[in-house]
Each structure stands twice: as structure tokens, then as C-alpha cells.
Amino acid sequence: MDREDILRAKDESLARLRGIYGESAETVIADKRYGFIGDVLKDVLSKPKVEKVTWSDRIDRVVLNRWLGIPIFLLVMWLVFQIVTPQFDVGTSFSIAEPMMGWVEEGLGWLAEQASGIEGWFGALVVDGIIGGVGSVIIFVPIIFLLFFFLSLLEDCGYMARVAFVTDRILRRVGLHGRxxxxxxxxxxxxxPGIMACRTIENRRDRMTTMLVNPFMSCGARLPIYLMLVGTFFAAHQGTMIFGLYVIGILVAIGMAWLFRGTLFKGExxxxxxxxxxxxxxxxxxALLHMWERGKWFLIRAGTIIFVIVIVIWALDYNGWxxxxxxxIAPIFAPCGFGEWQPAVGI
Incomplete structure (x- = not known):
């Protein structure tokens, strides 16, 4: 039997196992291995007649359910975005970020009022450039910090580890796994940090694929853009639309992972x-410490870039350029409906 016959027999055996058990060969082998270990332990280990069922076991029966795991995860994330995202121009809202954004806006207004007495180009730079430009992004910082806070809570309580478990079945279909x-x-x-965390993935193909698709996940720096667009076009359902944008990012990442594993990084x-x-x-x-560390990272990395871009745009506008x-450049964006020069510059 040559090498091709062996590989063909292997593929046929794997397909037969998947057809019988409805799981991958690795999962079947792991189940059988732990089943064998359990049978051996029954003969050599004495246990109380009534095993204690912990609260973790009771919760996992629901959270890790084959059919309920993914819907529960989506529901949890939807609730987070509903709580965090303010519903601008809507009469009812239960976002805890909205009053914080109001405080930031009042603080920026106070700073602009104090700096209004500065004359000349430097005064215009401070009021219109720094406070007006950077402030338009700073106002969304409470939302970003709160999102980090709730993600930290989910991570600290142990739920995020369950997410890796319940998503393993989906990720395995595109060539990845729960890790x-x-x-x-x-x-x-x-x-x-997401790309840096890929170092824990031992398999090179899985590690490279995860690194390549990670940018499709909507990071905190994109949230202000999402909020402005959603607040303009979907004011009545902002939390749901933000959640939808994040889900679209996840779906695109999964699709690209399937493409990469089928072309660049073939293998099981x-x-x-x-x-x-x-x-x-x-x-x-x-949770507060994790929120601060991640939020500080965002402020340093994104804030520096935003500050430089705002100064450049202000200088061009101040000099009439x-x-x-x-x-x-407006004709380039005219087919997209942005024929005026202001939105063209914004893009």
C-alpha cells in the first residue's frame, strides 16, 4: 500500500466517523478516550453515592447546550450593546453611557468657553481644532470604556471561556477551533491585543489564520464611526444596529477564515x-482595572492619531486649502452619493 492509498483510507475513515457520530474525528477520539478513563476510574475510585451538582454544572447545562449556546451568547452581547449604546433623538433610553457623554460634552463646552478669549490663530487652533475636533471623538469615550467594562465582567465571571467552547463547533467548520x-x-x-493573543495558538496554520481575520472584528476605535452613522440613519434602533454591525464583522471573519484555510493554510x-x-x-x-488598561491603550493609540489628523485638517481649513x-476629490465619491466636498473630506 503506497502513500496515496494510506491517505485515501484515512480520509474515508474520517468521513465514516463523521457520518456515524456527527462529529470530527478529534472530538470522537477525545470522547472515547475520556470515556475509557471514566470506565477505569469506576473500578478503582470510590465516590459518594450522591454526587454534588454545583451551580456551575447547572448553568453549563443551559449555557453549553448544543442548540442554546450560540443564541445565548448573541443575546448576552445584544444586551450589552443595548445597555451601553445611547439612543440619541429617542424619547426612551436605558443607556448608562448617555449621562456620562453629557458630562463630557459639558466639560468640553466649558473648556471652549474658557479658551474663547485666546486671539489669533492659536485661539482658533485650541477652540476649533483641538477642543472641537478631538472633542467630537472624546465624547464617545464613555461608551468605549463601558464596553470594555462589561467585556471584563463577562471574562472575570468565567463566561468568555464558555464562549470559546460553544463557538468551537462553528469555527471547526471553517478550519479553526475554539482556541x-x-x-x-x-x-x-x-x-x-487580539493579534498578540494568537501566540497561545500552537498550530501555525490556525495561528496565522486567526491573526489575518482578527482585523475584521470591530474594535473600539470603530465604535465612534458606527455611532455617528447609526445615529444618523437608524436613530430608533441604535443598540440593535450596532450589535448587527459587530455580528457582520464576525460573519465576515468566519468567511475569510474559511477562505484562508482552503487556500493559503490548507490542513485539518x-x-x-x-x-x-x-x-x-x-x-x-x-473589572475596573481591566477597563482602564484597555481604555488607556485605546486613548494612547487612537487618540494620538486622531489628534494629529485633526491638527492637519484644521491647518488646511484655516488656510483655505x-x-x-x-x-x-468629491467626484471620486459622487457615485456613492457623497458629491459635496464636505463629506468627501470627511471620508
Whole structure:
């Protein structure tokens, strides 16, 4: 029997196992291995007649259910976005970020009033450039920090580890496994830590694929853009629309992972085995610390870029160069409905 016959027999055996058990060969082998271990332990290990069922076990029966796991995860994330995202121009809202954004806006207004006495180009730079430009982004910082806070709560309570488990079945269909879920979830906060977290993935093909699709996860820097667009076109359902944009990013990432694993990084996904930690009550201090660390990272990385771009745009506008540049590039965006120079410059 030559090499091709062996590989063909292997593929046929794997397909037969999948047809019989409805699972991948790695999962079947792991189940059988642990089943054998369990049978051996029954003969050599004495246990109490009534085994204690913990609260973690009871919760996992629902959260890790084959059919309910993914819907529960989507529901949890939808609730987070509903709580975090303010419903601008809508009479009812239960977003806890809205009053915080009001405080930031009042503070920026006070700063602009104090700086209004500065004359000349420097006063225009401070009021119109720094406070007006950077402030339009700073006002969304409470939403970003709150999103990091709730993600930290979910991580500290042990739920995020369950997310890796329940998403393993879907990710395995595109050539990845549950270990790729955590770096992708970290991408919600910032893609850079998400890509750095891929170092924990041992298999090179899985690691490279996860790194390449991580930028499709909507990071915190994109949230202000989402909020402005959704607030303009979908004011009555902003939380749901923001959630939908994040889901679209996840679906695109999964689709690209399938494409990469079928072209650039061919091969079967590595087996995935993980130990689920017990649920615990998250500590507020730890959640706040994680929120601050991730939020500070965003402010330093994104804030620096935003500050430089705002200064450049202000300088072009102050010297009368911005409008001619906008009119020159506006025809490029006219087919998209942005024929005026202002939106062309904004894009």
C-alpha cells in the first residue's frame, strides 16, 4: 500500500466517523478516550453515592447546550450593546453611557468657553481644532470604556471561556477551533491585543489564520464611526444596529477564515481541549482595572492619531486649502452619493 492509498483510507475513515457520530474525528477520539478513563476510574475510585451538582454544572447545562449556546451568547452581547449604546433623538433610553457623554460634552463646552478669549490663530487652533475636533471623538469615550467594562465582567465571571467552547463547533467548520475564539473576542476591544493573543495558538496554520481575520472584528476605535452613522440613519434602533454591525464583522471573519484555510493554510484543524473554570462573582476592582488598561491603550493609540489628523485638517481649513482639496476629490465619491466636498473630506 503506497502513500496515496494510506491517505485515501484515512480520509474515508474520517468521513465514516463523521457520518456515524456527527462529529470530527478529534472530538470522537477525545470522547472515547475520556470515556475509557471514566470506565477505569469506576473500578478503582470510590465516590459518594450522591454526587454534588454545583451551580456551575447547572448553568453549563443551559449555557453549553448544543442548540442554546450560540443564541445565548448573541443575546448576552445584544444586551450589552443595548445597555451601553445611547439612543440619541429617542424619547426612551436605558443607556448608562448617555449621562456620562453629557458630562463630557459639558466639560468640553466649558473648556471652549474658557479658551474663547485666546486671539489669533492659536485661539482658533485650541477652540476649533483641538477642543472641537478631538472633542467630537472624546465624547464617545464613555461608551468605549463601558464596553470594555462589561467585556471584563463577562471574562472575570468565567463566561468568555464558555464562549470559546460553544463557538468551537462553528469555527471547526471553517478550519479553526475554539482556541481562536478568545483572540477574536479580544479584537472587540482592540485588534492589536487580539493579534498578540494568537501566540497561545500552537498550530501555525490556525495561528496565522486567526491573526489575518482578527482585523475584521470591530474594535473600539470603530465604535465612534458606527455611532455617528447609526445615529444618523437608524436613530430608533441604535443598540440593535450596532450589535448587527459587530455580528457582520464576525460573519465576515468566519468567511475569510474559511477562505484562508482552503487556500493559503490548507490542513485539518488541531484538536481543541480546554478545562472550563468554575463560575465566580466578578470583582468590581478587577473589572475596573481591566477597563482602564484597555481604555488607556485605546486613548494612547487612537487618540494620538486622531489628534494629529485633526491638527492637519484644521491647518488646511484655516488656510483655505481644505475646500479646494475637497472639491477636487468629491467626484471620486459622487457615485456613492457623497458629491459635496464636505463629506468627501470627511471620508
Amino acid at each position: 481562536s475564539a478568545m483572540p477574536m473576542l479580544l479584537g472587540f476591544g482592540c485588534n492589536i 484543524a488541531a484538536p481543541f481541549v480546554m478545562e472550563l473554570p468554575p463560575y465566580r462573582v466578578p470583582r468590581l476592582a478587577e 481644505l475646500e479646494p482639496i475637497g472639491k477636487a
